[in-house]
Amino acid sequence: MDWQHQLYSVLTNRPDACAHFRENQVVASERWLIVTQIAYRSDMQPAPFATGTYQLGVGVTDPAGTLRTVAASYQPFGSSCSEGGQRSATGGMVTYTTVTDTLVEGNYDLEFSRDRVQGGFSAPMCLLCAPRPTSRTCLA
Secondary structure (H helix, E strand, O other): OOOEEEEEEEEEOOOOHHHHHHOOEEEOOOEEEEEEEEEEOOOOOOOOOOOEEEEEOOOEEOOOOOEEEEEEEEEEEOOOOOEOOOEEOOEEEEEEEEEOOOEEEEEEEEEEOOEEEEEEEEEEOOOOOOOOOOOOEEEO
16 A cells, blocks of 8 residues: 555564564564664655654654654574564654665664664665565574
């Protein structure tokens, strides 16, 4: 749907994240920080993603009428790839400095209850050309 999009940036401590995500694979002891930009147009016109600084949970409407907001979550996996308690960010900011068809870059300053994480990212686009397998595979 052109009028509603979610741009997921899955930041991980392991290499080959795109290939693993496509195959629904998790690497043992992997950690994901998932940063999401949501773009929406109530008039059903195209809602492209954009650079800018966004506060978690606070929607900002640009002059063209696109409403954008961001969300973030942390997902650790154990030594057997078991999910170890996903946590949603409770506050903070995400800045997108580059958003193209091939690359998303930016930085984040996020709060998870009493914890605070800051960093930058450069994430190549990961195109999913086919449905992912329904069952997850653990890579040791």
